[in-house]
Amino acid sequence: MAPNREARLKTKRQGFDWSHPLVILAATTIIGAIGWAAKEWYSSFDTSNIRVAVENPRQAVKLIGPQPEYSGSPLFCDTVALSLLLTHSQTGDRPISVNGIEMVQEDIPQESPSSPFSSCDVDPLGDRPYGIGERKVFLMMLAPTGSSGRYIEGTKDTEAWGVSPKNLLSGVGHSRVITLEKNEAPVVFEIFVTSQLKRASKVYFRVSFDAGSERSVVTMPVQLIGSGT
Structure with missing residues (x-):
């Protein structure tokens, strides 16, 4: 079997690599954006005066x-x-x-x-x-x-x-x-x-x-x- 095809099959068997730095960065960014949006949504209902x-x-x-x-x-x-x-x-x-x-x-x-x-x-x-x-x-x-x-x-x-x-x-x-x-x-x-x-x-x-x-x-x-x- 060709080396490249064998590497692709190995990756497929192992599943998604969540430890990759780019994946961690993307996940952190998405979580932060969701948290900020939730905070802003909650603050829009704050009636402090x-x-x-x-x-x-x-x-x-x-x-x-x-x-x-x-x-x-x-x-x-x-x-x-x-x-x-x-x-x-x-x-x-x-x-x-x-x-x-x-x-x-x-x-x-x-x-x-x-x-x-x-x-x-x-x-x-x-x-x-x-x-x-x-x-x-x-x-x-x-x-x-x-x-x-x-x-x-x-x-x-x-x-x-x-x-x-x-x-x-x-x-x-x-x-x-x-x-x-x-x-x-x-x-x-x-x-x-x-x-x-x-x-x-x-x-x-x-x-x-x-x-x-x-x-x-x-x-x-x-x-x-x-x-x-």
């Missing part, structure tokens, strides 16, 4: 007289303190990556000279915002020349730095991303917003995050005006 809320907005400087209101909501004078809560929606398993928190200021048109905008005065003997903790707090400022901010991490000079109102998570040498996991405690930031503007503003926060795709959500606004207006 973020919950964002401004909680407990409050007057942070003592007023002379009652708290003014506008359109049925408090009009805070000089400085408002609030808690910004970020948490996982608990409706899926995917972690949420928060990569941006923007403070947005918009003017509120003054309707008439008799509006509550004209009665917003604070106690000159108690003009320092009360309730500011020693650490983990944002101090934001609305000024005629533009908005600015500062984050206080601790009590040392090196534990405080400037932040941009465009992204409170971005400071010089201190940029970060927050990860929200299912079944973990919410992340809460204490924020003080002071206005030096002689006009009323509404202030809210736009939170950018990744839950399988880039998205954003905004909070309910608070109303604020500079003192002495």
Whole structure:
């Protein structure tokens, strides 16, 4: 019998050679592709989302007289303190990556000279915002020349730095991303917003995050005006 024919018959009798490197490579590639497709298919049904809320907005400087209101909501004078809560929606398993928190200021048109905008005065003997903790707090400022901010991490000079109102998570040498996991405690930031503007503003926060795709959500606004207006 010819050698080539004998080799072919021998191979046929022995069956397929699963140990051949090319066969192993092909099998590994196919298994990996199937696993990736299954993961993507499962992820397409994941409903993970973020919950964002401004909680407990409050007057942070003592007023002379009652708290003014506008359109049925408090009009805070000089400085408002609030808690910004970020948490996982608990409706899926995917972690949420928060990569941006923007403070947005918009003017509120003054309707008439008799509006509550004209009665917003604070106690000159108690003009320092009360309730500011020693650490983990944002101090934001609305000024005629533009908005600015500062984050206080601790009590040392090196534990405080400037932040941009465009992204409170971005400071010089201190940029970060927050990860929200299912079944973990919410992340809460204490924020003080002071206005030096002689006009009323509404202030809210736009939170950018990744839950399988880039998205954003905004909070309910608070109303604020500079003192002495």
